[in-house]
Amino acid sequence: MSDYQTYDLGDVRLQRGATLRACKLAYKTFGTLNPAKDNAIVYPTWYSGQHYDNEWLVGPGKALDPARYFIIIPNMLGNGLSSSPSNTPEPYDGPRFPQVTACDNVRAQHRLVTEKFGIRTLPLVTGWSMGALQTFHWGALYPDMVQRIAPFCGSAKCSRHNVVFLEGVKAALTADAAWNEGWYGSAKPARGLRAMARVYAGWGFSQAFYREELDLKTLGYSSLEDFLVSFWEGFFLPKDANNLLAMLWTWQNGDISDNELYRGDLKKALGAITAKAYVMPGATDLYFPPEDSQFEVAHMPNATFVPIPSIWGHFAGGPGTSPKDVDFVDQKLRDLLAR
The missing domain is CATH 3.40.50.1820 (Alpha/Beta hydrolase fold, catalytic domain)
Incomplete structure (x- = not known):
């Protein structure tokens, strides 16, 4: 329910x-x-x-x-x-x-x-x-x-800078052949979603966050790679790619x-x-x-x-x-x- x-x-x-x-x-x-x-x-x-x-x-x-x-x-x-x-x-x-x-x-x-x-x-x-x-x-x-x-x-x-950042996110997702111009059906573009997550990882937290290793010391991940896979890839993989791109367009055109x-x-x-x-x-x-x-x-x-x-x-x-x-x-x- x-x-x-x-x-x-x-x-x-x-x-x-x-x-x-x-x-x-x-x-x-x-x-x-x-x-x-x-x-x-x-x-x-x-x-x-x-x-x-x-x-x-x-x-x-x-x-x-x-x-x-x-x-x-x-x-x-x-x-x-x-x-x-x-x-x-x-x-x-x-x-x-x-x-x-x-x-x-x-x-x-x-x-x-x-x-x-x-x-x-x-x-x-x-x-x-x-x-x-x-x-x-x-x-x-x-x-x-x-x-x-x-x-x-x-x-x-x-x-304008935010638009550029989002273009990188979008390009990573849609570069996956499984994306198929959005007609991917049940075979989601997992590689594209993982790539999108790694692009986003460099933007969501600050340089100081990574320098101070808060992903390890505060959030409890075992390594930087563990953080990238578990937190970031795990965050985006369950989501629908077309939904993400629709909201991305809304964001880029926000005014x-x-x-x-x-x-x-x-x-x-x-x-x-x-x-x-x-x-x-x-x-x-x-x-x-x-x-x-x-x-x-x-x-x-x-x-x-x-x-x-x-x-x-x-x-x-x-x-x-x-x-x-x-x-x-x-x-x-x-x-x-x-x-």
């Missing part, structure tokens, strides 16, 4: 022109929506992650405490639970799955929040990595609804200003985010560097720059890997919710 629910969105017209028919948005909730419907927090998922992978930040005594808040974790389109290449029927199955933007995702989530639950105000939207991208979108698309945002280890727009409201004006879109904001980059994140966050904060009227002082690179923000960083993020969420 699944531990999540599905909201049927019907036929959804996407930004890039296709229609995702019988679109389904998978989600999980924690806690109880109060009678005033003003205690809901939206906590979107990240690249390749599902709602299970977000649960490390939710629990009794934490900032996201189900005893106090109604926490909604919507699964991103393409992640295998919501409508995705792996579960969409022909003709939009597999590599024919339509291009979905972060804006499409957040508009779908907005429908869930407003239509299903009748919520009109959100005390907080927060998320890691691509969850941060969606968090920025919530702030820009629905400024009158969102009171606070806390994007961590993510950005409002995919940078809060790419819509009819802001028409490509990023500074205008950032300026429209009136929510109180803690923008929390990882101090050693290799593909969401603090400098990008400083630019964002400089153009947001109520934002504070709060770097995570960690050598865990991008993984300073999740998925619950570094206890010290978990405590830091949790405390900052407490501080923000108290404002």
